[in-house]
Structure formats: structure tokens, C-alpha cells
Amino acid sequence: xxxxxxxxxxxxxxxxxxxxxxxxxxxxxxxxxxxxxxxxxxxxxxxxxxxxxxxxxxxxxxxxxxxxxxxxxxxxxxxxxxxxxxxxxxxxxxxxxxxxxxxxxxxxxxxxxxxxxxxxxxxxxxxxxxxxxxxxxxxxxxxxxxxxxxxxxxxxxxxxxxxxxxxxxxxxxxxxxxxxxxxxxxxxxxxxxxxxxxxxxxxxxxxxxxxxxxxxxxxxxxxxxxxxxxxxxxxxxxxxxxxxxxxxxxxxxxxxxxxxxxxxxxxxxxxxxxxxxxxxxxxxxxxxxxxxxxxxxxxxxxxxxxxxxxxxxxxxxxxxxxxxxxxxxxxxxxxxxxxxxxxxxxxxxxxxxxxxxxxxxxxxxxxxxxxxxxxxxxxxxxxxxxxxxxxxxxxxxxxxxxxxxxxxxxxxxxxxxxxxxxxxxxxxxxxxxxxxxxxxxxxxxxxxxxxxxxxxxxxxxxxxxxxxxxxxxxxxxxxxxxxxxxxxxxxxxxxxxxxxxxxxxxxxxxxxxxxxxxxxx
Numbered sequence: 001x002x003x004x005x006x007x008x009x010x011x012x013x014x015x016x017x018x019x020x021x022x023x024x025x026x027x028x029x030x031x032x033x034x035x036x037x038x039x040x041x042x043x044x045x046x047x048x049x050x051x052x053x054x055x056x057x058x059x060x061x062x063x064x065x066x067x068x069x070x071x072x073x074x075x076x077x078x079x080x081x082x083x084x085x086x087x088x089x090x091x092x093x094x095x096x097x098x099x100x101x102x103x104x105x106x107x108x109x110x111x112x113x114x115x116x117x118x119x120x121x122x123x124x125x126x127x128x129x130x131x132x133x134x135x136x137x138x139x140x141x142x143x144x145x146x147x148x149x150x151x152x153x154x155x156x157x158x159x160x161x162x163x164x165x166x167x168x169x170x171x172x173x174x175x176x177x178x179x180x181x182x183x184x185x186x187x188x189x190x191x192x193x194x195x196x197x198x199x200x201x202x203x204x205x206x207x208x209x210x211x212x213x214x215x216x217x218x219x220x221x222x223x224x225x226x227x228x229x230x231x232x233x234x235x236x237x238x239x240x241x242x243x244x245x246x247x248x249x250x251x252x253x254x255x256x257x258x259x260x261x262x263x264x265x266x267x268x269x270x271x272x273x274x275x276x277x278x279x280x281x282x283x284x285x286x287x288x289x290x291x292x293x294x295x296x297x298x299x300x301x302x303x304x305x306x307x308x309x310x311x312x313x314x315x316x317x318x319x320x321x322x323x324x325x326x327x328x329x330x331x332x333x334x335x336x337x338x339x340x341x342x343x344x345x346x347x348x349x350x351x352x353x354x355x356x357x358x359x360x361x362x363x364x365x366x367x368x369x370x371x372x373x374x375x376x377x378x379x380x381x382x383x384x385x386x387x388x389x390x391x392x393x394x395x396x397x398x399x400x401x402x403x404x405x406x407x408x409x410x411x412x413x414x415x416x417x418x419x420x421x422x423x424x425x426x427x428x429x430x431x432x433x434x435x436x437x438x439x440x441x442x443x444x445x446x447x448x449x450x451x452x453x454x455x456x457x458x459x460x461x462x463x464x465x466x467x468x469x470x471x472x473x474x475x476x477x478x479x480x481x482x483x484x485x486x487x488x489x490x491x492x493x494x495x496x497x498x499x500x501x502x503x504x505x506x507x508x509x510x511x512x513x514x515x516x517x518x519x520x521x
Contacts, residue, residue: 002041003396006034009095014396015333017104020113023095023120026081026088026127035075042068060393062227067397070224077217083135083209084498085199086143088128089192092121093150096188100161101315102329104336107172111162111181118184122191129195132203136211138471138497140204147196154189157315211497215460221501226401228507232462235503239452242506243481246449250442250483257435267443267483270436271360277346280362281311284343287367291376294419301377304384309341309375323361326374328383331395339383341375364433365440368420369411373444377414378407400501405508408448411441412509443483445506450482451496452503459500471497 004011004019011019025033045065050058074080080087099114163178165171172178213221215232222228230238254263261269275283288308295301314322328339343362346355362370372378382403389395415421415438422434454477456462457469471493478489496502 002034002037006030006037009091009098012095012098012330014330015104016330017113020099020110021116023117023124024091026091026124026131028081028127028131030127031075031081031131035072038068038072038075042072056391060391063397064393066224066227070221073217073220073224078213078221080498081131082133083211084139084143085128085132085135085195085203086139086146086498088124089143089147089150089195092124092188093153095121096154096158097315100158101327101340102333102336102338103170104329104333107162107170108174108177111172111174112177114158114162115177115180115184118181118188121188125191125195129198134209135203135207136209136497137204137207138211138494139209140199140207142494142498144196144199144204147192147199151189151192151196154185154192158185211458212461213459213500215462218456218459218500225501226399226504226507228401228511232456232460235507236453236456236462238510239449239456239503239506242510243446243449243453246442246445247481247483250439250446253435253438253442257432257439263483266436266439270363270365270439270443272356273364273436274359274362275367277355277359280343280345280359283362283367284311284341284371287371288375291371291414291419294414294417295377298417300414300417301381303376303381304388309339309380311341311343314342314344324370324374326379326383328380331386331389339380341380363436363440365437366444368415368437369441369444372410372414372419373407378410379403382406399508400504401508401511403508404505405512408445408505409509409512411444415441446482447478447484447488447492448505448509450478450484451492452506453477453481454493454496455501455503458496 004014004016007024008019008022009024011022024030042065045061045068048061050061053061095117096114099110099117104110161169162172162181172181219229219232228235251263254261254266257266285308292303292308295303309326309328314325322342323344325342326339327342329336344358346358350358374380386395420434420437422431426434454469454474457464457477458471458474461468474493474496475486475489478484478492479486482489484492
């Protein structure tokens with residue numbers, strides 16, 4: 001009645017295809033209607049007495065109520081619809097992608113749905129012009145940085161998916177639908193180009209807003225999304241403690257590998273240890289095989305299926321911002337059950353230096369932690385268990401401290417349990433490789449620690465005398481304290497301005513580790 005009605009793109013992604021021909025109503029009146037519907041539903045859910053329910057249903061009520069409160073906070077207080085131009089341009093791009101990406105119905109059926117959705121897209125960009133009041137400059141800059149990818153996606157990827165039969169995919173045959181698609185697609189491309197020009201000449205010069213949520217809103221968002229109500233000063237303390245612990249461990253392991261080298265020199269060496277690009281997908285396959293054998297042998301978790309995710313090159317419009325990602329079907333999808341593990345391979349026209357810089361993200365350490373995080377026993381195993389959830393609410397709504405927290409927790413847990421450890425009597429090279437894999441895991445942990453600290457400081461100024469933590473300070477923190485390159489620091493800082501609570505990786509991991517200690521006691 002509310003959730004998918006106002007978010008039809010999420011409906012399509014969830015596998016509910018009655019929403020495929022609809023698009024979000026981006027108008028101010030549409031936002032007002034959603035707010036009213038959420039308030040109405042909030043009253044209905046609050047009227048249910050939790051003490052009259054058994055424990056799982058009482059918890060479902062709490063999850064649902066928190067989600068409604070979080071949505072209302074986003075629409076009424078944070079007001080991204082007035083502040084973030086990328087919500088519109090990337091929003092309509094995502095709406096096309098969820099129809100295009102998996103063959104849940106014939107190519108003709110899906111193309112017809114896309115045509116209906118595309119008819120509504122130019123109006124969405126018109127509503128953006130009316131709604132955007134005083135965006136933060138960084139939000140407008142990010143939207144401008146992404147828009148060429150959005151345009152290219154509609155110019156190249158969408159027609160190729162439905163008309164050219166790339167990778168053996170079925171092509172659309174109905175001539176009338178194809179003719180109509182040519183018109184609607186051209187209109188979307190023109191609307192996006194016009195939006196890009198408008199952002200540059202009109203919106204950017206008056207983008208003087210503040211991206212910061214402020215302490216009160218940040219605390220509410222954390223309470224609604226993650227059910228965490230610790231004071232910000234305590235959270236910051238927890239973050240810094242974990243950062244220092246991981247830095248000390250990084251220095252200890254680096255010294256064991258070679259006492260004569262600095263940790264930075266060891267890191268540089270690790271980044272040069274990667275497979276040839278044409279063997280990258282095969283390397284991931286081998287890693288999956290060894291992970292599943294280890295998980296079964298050590299009784300770590302039951303893997304409910306022997307089917308591995310399908311490895312493929314990352315879709316073109318996602319390649320600029322992601323190295324690897326897991327893309328499973330929605331919880332209600334019945335016709336297309338494949339889960340895709342996307343890996344961004346180097347482009348054919350790249351220089352050797354560019355390829356080396358890119359492949360550094362797939363070194364011997366990070367191939368292991370990426371495979372663990374995205375697949376076994378991380379996100380892919382979470383997806384395999386989803387059909388067995390007793391609750392529809394939990395199939396749709398989840399907490400990132402659970403989702404990302406679990407996947408991040410597994411990166412350390414698997415190595416702690418002995419995965420990739422050097423066997424007894426191992427050669428010096430095998431011992432060294434095992435230690436380098438541990439350095440890769442710690443490098444990923446430090447990245448997440450830096451997100452934890454920066455999310456609180458950027459949005460609340462906690463612990464800062466002027467109550468402001470600048471983008472430059474955040475970027476330097478990623479480099480100096482989080483051991484990341486300047487390029488990664490730039491991307492991560494930008495992400496933190498809009499994904500305000502991206503502390504949920506480490507926060508979730510630490511909550512799981514605390515739960516484990518409590519359970520042991």
C-alpha cells in the first residue's frame with residue numbers, strides 16, 4: 001500500500017513486476033502524498049500492542065515502525081529531494097537498469113515496461129528543477145560527475161541489452177515496441193543532457209547548502225536504521241580504539257614480513273601482487289571453491305546451495321565507482337534466480353600503468369577479503385538464506401549493521417579461523433603470502449574504521465572545537481590514518497557526504513564481536 005507504491009523501482013528489484021511500468025512520482029505533491037501515507041501507516045502500526053504479540057512478530061513491528069520513522073526523517077527533515085540533484089538523474093537510470101539487468105520475462109515484455117517507465121522520466125527531471133532549493137555544492141558536483149555515465153547508459157547499454165543480443169541475450173522482436181522505444185529513449189537522453197546543462201549554468205552557482213545532518217538528526221537516523229542509541233562521543237571513542245588497534249596490528253604483521261621495511265613499503269609490495277587480468281575471474285572461481293570447502297570442513301555456516309554466483313564483468317555505468325559487487329535477485333523474483341558477482345576488468349585501451357593501478361585492488365589479500373565479503377560466507381550466503389526467512393518484512397527491510405556488518409565481520413573471522421594460513425612446515429614464501437593476506441584484510445578494516453570516524457565528524461563535528469570537520473580533513477584522515485591512496489580517499493569522502501551513516505560496516509562488525517563475547521560468557 002505504501003512502500004512499493006511510492007518506490008516502484010524497488011518493487012521491480014524485489015521481483016514484484018506489477019510495478020514495472022510505473023516510476024516514482026518526483027513532484028513535491030508526490031512527496032507530500034508519501035509523507036501523509038507514511039503518517040497514516042505509522043498510526044496503524046503504533047496501535048498494535050506489542051505485548052500481545054509473540055517475540056518474532058513484536059520484533060517485526062519494531063523493524064517496520066523504525067523504517068517508517070526513518071523514511072519520514074528523510075522526507076521531512078533531511079529533505080534529499082530538495083538537496084540532491086543526483087537523486088533524480090541516477091534515480092531514473094536505476095529505474096531502467098532493474099528492468100534491463102535480468103531476464104525475468106521475455107525481452108519484448110520487459111522492453112514494453114521500460115517504454116512506459118521512460119515516458120515518465122523527462123517529467124522527473126522537470127520536477128527536479130522545481131524542487132531543488134539550495135543544494136550543497138558537493139552534491140551538485142557529484143551529480144555532474146555522474147551524468148555523462150547516465151547519458152552513455154541510455155545511449156549505449158540499454159539499446160544493446162534489448163536490440164543487439166549481447167552475450168547471447170534474447171532480443172526484442174516486436175516492431176511497434178522497438179519503434180516506440182527509439183522515441184522514448186531519445187527523449188530521456190535529451191532530457192538528461194538538458195539537465196546536465198542546467199546544473200552547470202543554473203544550479204551549481206547557487207549550490208551553497210550544507211550536507212551535514214547535525215547531531216540530532218544523525219542520532220535519530222542511527223536509532224531508526226540500526227537501533228543504536230549510544231552517545232556520539234562514545235561511538236567516536238569506539239571508532240578510534242578500533243582504528244588504533246588495527247594500525248598496531250598492521251605494523252606488527254608488516255614487521256614480521258620484513259623488519260627492514262616500513263608498513264607503507266609492504267603495502268606497496270602487496271598492491272603489486274595480483275593475477276594477470278585475463279585470469280581474474282578464474283582466480284575468483286578458485287577462491288570460491290577453496291572458501292566453500294573450508295567453511296564446510298570447519299562447520300562455520302550451512303551453505304544452502306551448491307550453485308555459485310555467476311561471475312561477470314561489471315555493467316558499464318557502474319564501472320567508475322565499483323571494483324566488485326554482489327547483485328542477487330529480489331526476494332520475490334520467481335523467473336530469474338541467478339545472482340551476479342560483478343568484477344570490473346581493465347579496459348582494452350588502458351595503459352600498462354593504469355592497468356597496474358586498477359589491478360592493485362585485486363591483490364592476493366583483497367581477492368580473499370572481497371570473495372569473503374561479497375560471496376562466502378558474506379552477502380551471497382545471506383541471499384541464499386533469504387527464502388527461509390519466516391517474515392515478509394525481513395525479506396524487504398534490513399539493517400546495514402546486519403548486512404554489511406556481517407560481511408565485514410567475516411573478512412577477519414575467516415582468517416582468524418585459519419583460512420589461507422600457512423600450513424605446518426610451510427616454505428618461507430607460503431608464510432609470507434599468508435601474512436600479506438592478513439595485511440590486505442587489515443587494509444580493508446582500516447578503510448572502514450576511517451569511514452566510521454569521518455561519518456560522525458563530517459555530519460556532527462563531534463570532538464572538533466569548531467564543530468566543523470572539512471572535506472579536506474576527512475580526505476587526509478583516509479590517507480594518513482586509514483592507509484588509503486588519495487584517489488580512494490576522494491571517492492570515500494564524497495560518498496560520506498550523502499551516505500551519512502556509512503559507519504555501519506565497522507559498527508556492525510563490532511556489535512557481532514561483542515555479541516560473540518557475551519555468548520561465550
